[in-house]
Amino acid sequence: MKKVLTGNFAAAYGATAAKVNVISAYPITPQTTIVEILSEIVADGELNAEFVKVESEHSALACCIGAQATGARTFTATSSQGLALMHELIHWAARARLPIIMVNVNRAMAPGWSIWADATDSISQRDTGWIQMYCENNQEVFDTVLMSYKISESESVMLPALINLDAFFLSHTSQVVDLYNEARIDQFLSKYDPKIKLDVDDPHAFGALTSPEHYYEFSYKMHEAQINAIRVIKEVGQEFGKIFGRTYDLTESYRCDDAELILVSYGTIAGTAKEAVDQMRNSGIVVGVLKIRYFRPFPTEDVIKALHPAKKVGVIDRAVSYGQSGPFFNEIRSTLYHESTPLYGFIAGLGGRDVSTHDIENMVDIMQNDPAQDLIWIGVKNVD
């Protein structure tokens, strides 16, 4: 069944289709409608779940952690300041190996107070051990929520996942979304049944004091699980394609095979870049786009392979690692350490500034005519 939905509705319907048992979330612009629609769906009895109202995002994630530890499938959603407030528990959820799924609407951090798109909020959670991915459109939001439960709950992974969508450019944008049919979704995603859980009939304690004798191995295992996730994301993406007709991977190459110039990006900017690539190809510029879906685990081998044909590579970041460069740029540079490809690091769209096809053509123009640079601020004005 197809419907015209915003990204927020697609996220809420994804959690509903996954038949989550417990939802706990605190509203924050521009995530609010995710919480609103889920509370209605639960209140109307369309989803047999507990909706737990809380007084903060920190409590929302704490609630999901407790519920997930008992073997419940959980969902939460937040944005920006709310994600930052969860930070302590974001580490906790991953180290406790609880496959919680959280949708984050990428919004700029304050001050200046902003409700608009910027990936700095999620990038700040890079080293927590969560799987972290970025969506280009609303169909991908719905599909990724569904796939994420299967990926995260895989025995060889057992890590939480953060699914990111751009504020307004997805959260409040209506697009056509195929919600499939329930029987096929149930065929794809079976009930969550973890091997280890809190059980009053079989008491265990979790999260005890961990001496230097053991903590190190916990961290080793978390990294191993992230690396395992690369294989699992691919397998689940293939299986999803067989059932629903849309196949997913950690990256998506668009017209890269013969490309002399390749632009790397994520989120909605990747979609706009595809459109710009078609326009530039019509005027003889041989350019392609590599969309990065997963930031963690980082798809190192796929990126090396996809970028191999390029004479030059440009990375578009909607975030800054202050004092260094764009966060995705840093990843691409370290991935291509053994190659001599000139790299261009573009910063664009911070705090919801629009990134148009014209801006992307401007970046390609810089790649064609200027020497490589790690940090190029697109459209910055009045800073002198």
Add this chain to the structure above:
Amino acid sequence: MVEIRFHGRGGQGAVKGSDILAVAAFHEGKEVQAFPFFGVERRGAPVTAFTRISNEEIRIHCYIYDPDVLVILDPTLICAVPLSDGLKENGKIIINSMKEPSEFSFPDAKNPHVYTADCSSIAMKFGLGTQESPIINTTILGAVAKATGLVKIESVVKAIRERIPTRTEPNAQAAIEAFEQLHV
């Protein structure tokens, strides 16, 4: 791909209007996209919203800079904002106004086709909003359907019934009346 840009003021329903137009086109088998520029969320502030309609997948996610169609819910915006900036040659402009199209001039636009419909009066007739601030988003979609031929009026009505949960039929009837009144 056809790109439509809505200009209104907070409270007139431009954002909802852009969404209903997308749903109407979806019912005719099109790929669609609708989204607002969310500025200051208060009554009276200028609001911009965007709709894209295409036969193919819509991948672009930026604002609309070169629209095919402009929908102006409040004619007082014409002096306040450079509305017709980027309008394509032979583009269409639909204005909520009791004036004649010839009374408007858009020196920035190349050969624009201007249409007017007195949506405020029609909306008031069907009790949509108040005398001071009529809600005209559904009404003007009837005029948009007639002036552009982008969607059938039946699809607009179907989309209104889907998206407007209260006072549904007056909204649908207002759209039909604007459709019938507009001369092309």
